[in-house]
Amino acid sequence: MVTLKNIAEELGISITTVSKALKEYPDVSEKTRKLVRETAALLNYQPNSFAVNLRTKESKTIGLIIPVVVHHFFSSVIKGIIAQAEKKGYLVIILQSNESYELEQKQIDLLLRKRVDGILISLANETSDFSHLNKVINQQTPIVMFDKIAKVVKCSKVIIDDRKAAYTATQYLIDIGCKKIAHFRGPLLPQNSIDRFLGYKKALLDNDLEFDVSLVYTCECGDASFEEGKANAKQLLKDHDDVDGIFINTDLVAIGAMKEFNDRGVKVPEDINIVGFSNWFMASVISPSLTTINQPGLEMGKKAFKLLFKEIKSRKANKLITHKQVVLDTDLVVRDSTKNK
Amino acid sequence: MVTLKNIAEELGISITTVSKALKEYPDVSEKTRKLVRETAALLNYQPNSFAVNLRTKESKTIGLIIPVVVHHFFSSVIKGIIAQAEKKGYLVIILQSNESYELEQKQIDLLLRKRVDGILISLANETSDFSHLNKVINQQTPIVMFDKIAKVVKCSKVIIDDRKAAYTATQYLIDIGCKKIAHFRGPLLPQNSIDRFLGYKKALLDNDLEFDVSLVYTCECGDASFEEGKANAKQLLKDHDDVDGIFINTDLVAIGAMKEFNDRGVKVPEDINIVGFSNWFMASVISPSLTTINQPGLEMGKKAFKLLFKEIKSRKANKLITHKQVVLDTDLVVRDSTKNK
DNA sequence: CTGAAAGCGCTTACAG
C-alpha cells in the first residue's frame, strides 16, 4: 500500500508537505501541489483511513440498530438512512436487535467500542429500561431515535403522531357507519402501540361510543405477525360476532386477519371493515386492497440521519447540542377493505 | 476516554505490561494481571478501535453492496449476513447500488478506501463490466458474490441453480397440462435472468413443445416491478390470448400480472396458470396464493459470510485462498395460482 | 513556502 512517505521519498520532499499539498493547505506552492497530486495519482495513493480515524478521532461511520430488517417499513427506513448518509460521506453499520432488549444493549456497547460517530436506533419491543441509551448520551455520542422511541430519554427523535393517526383511522370507521369497533393492538411496551391504542380509545369516546376493553386484542407473542392476525380474528369471531369494524395496529396483522375472515366466509368490507397501519406495499396488491395509514419510512430515515448529522457537526465544533423532535405527517389511504354503508 | 497510559500511570507500571496483561499474554504475573484487569474495569477502559485497526491492519468490518434493500429476498439475505457476521465479531457496512453500475463502482472504491476486511456483493442489473471487481481481487481484498454474480470473475460465489429451478417450474406447468407457456424474464443482463430463461427454454424443448420467442417478455425498465407485471400481462393478452401458463421471473412481477388478469376478468388458475420465483412472503398471503420457487435468502446470506470469513482468515495467515462456488437448493412451492387440468 | 517533531493509542520484538 502506498503511503505519504512513499510519495515524499519519490519526490525528495517531506511527508508534511505531501500531506498539506493533498489536503489543499494554502501554504504550499502551486508547483509542489501539482507535483504531489500527480505522483499520488500515479502511485494510486489512498489515504489509510485507520490512521486518519486515529488522528481525527472520527470514522465517518454511524451505527444503526433496528428491530427487524425483513420488514417493509423498516427496510424503507434503512434505505432512507443509507441514501442520506452516503450523500454526506458517511457509512452505515447495520445491526438487528430482533426485538430483544439484551441484544440491543450488547449492540449499543459494540457500537460505542467501535467509536462510531453517532447512533440511530429504533427500540426493541422488549426494551423498558433505558440505561444503555443514557450511557450513550453521557459519553457524548450523538444519538437519534426514530419510530419506536422512549419518551423519557433526552435526545432527538423522529416520529409520527401515532395517536392522531390512530384517531383518524378510527374516526373514519365511525364516519362510514361502524357501530362496534375492535382494536388489535401490538405488544404492550412500545410507545407507538400505546399511542395507537389511545388514539383509538379517544375517537370512540369523542363520538359517544362505548369503550369496551374486551374489544382490544393484545399481541401476546411479542411481534406483530400474520399468524397473530389470524389468531386474533378467530378469537374475535368467537367473542363478538357483531363487530363491524377493526382498527389494526399493523398491516401485516391486518392481512392475517383478512385471511382468516376470508377462510371463514366473513366478508371484508361487507361484514367487517378493516383499517391497517403502515401502508406496506403488500396492502395495495392484496384483494381486497387494504385501507391503511401511510407511514413515511423513507422520509423518516432521511430525517433521522439529517438530525444525527447536525449533532455530529455541532459536537465536533464544541457547540451546544439541542435536541429536536420531528413529527412526520401521515395520511389515511382508503382502499377496498372499508366501505361506506 | 481512558487509555492504556492512564491505567499504567494509575498502577505505576509500563504501558507494555498493561497491554500484555489485558491481552492475556503468558509472560505477565498473575498478580499484575489481576491488578490491571481490576483497574481497567474500574476506569471502564475500552480499547480504542482506531488505534487497534491501525496496528493490526484490520477493522473487523466488512462491506455489503446490494442492489435493493426494500425487497423481500434481499432483505432476508441482509439478515443472514449480519446475523452470521455478529457471531464472528464482524460488523457490516451496507450500501445500496440501486441497480446502477456507476454507483456500484463508486461504492467498491469507497469500501476499499475504508479498508474493510472483505466485501460481499450482489451485482446491479446494469453491470456488464467487471474491472471494479477485479481491482478488489488484485489488491487481495477477499470478496464473495451472491445471487447476482458474474461467472467470469474469479472469486467465491453463492448461488442457486437458476436454470434448474426454472426448468422445474416450467416442467411443472407442462405436467399439469399447459400447452402454450409464456415467460416473463427479467432485465437482459443479470446472469440469473439469463439462466432462468434458459431453463424455461430447455424444459419446453425437452418436452417437444415449440419455443416461440414472441412468448418471452423482457423487462424494459431495468427493475422487476409490480407495474412491469401488469404491463406484460396486458401485452400478452393482446398478443396471445391462448396462453395457458406463464413462468415469471420474480414474484413481484407475477403478482402484478395476476392483478392485471384479475382486473380484466382472466381467471388464475382456471384460464392461466402462473408460477413465480423467489417465494416472497407476499406470495403466500395474496389470493390466489402464488405457486413459486423458494429461494433461500437467509441461508444464502449466512453462507456468503461464512465463505468470506474463511478467506479473511486464510489471507491473514498468508495461506492460499481457494475459491468456492456453493449452490443452494431451491424447491417448488405449489399453491393456488396453478391447478392440474 | 518547507520540514522536523510530536502525538493519536495501540502492539510487539527485543533487551534485561
Place this chain on the structure above:
DNA sequence: CTGAAAGCGCTTACAG
C-alpha cells in the same frame, strides 16, 4: 516477569 522503544500512517502546531 517487566519495560523501553519502534512503528502503524496520518495531521498539525510550530520554527525557520
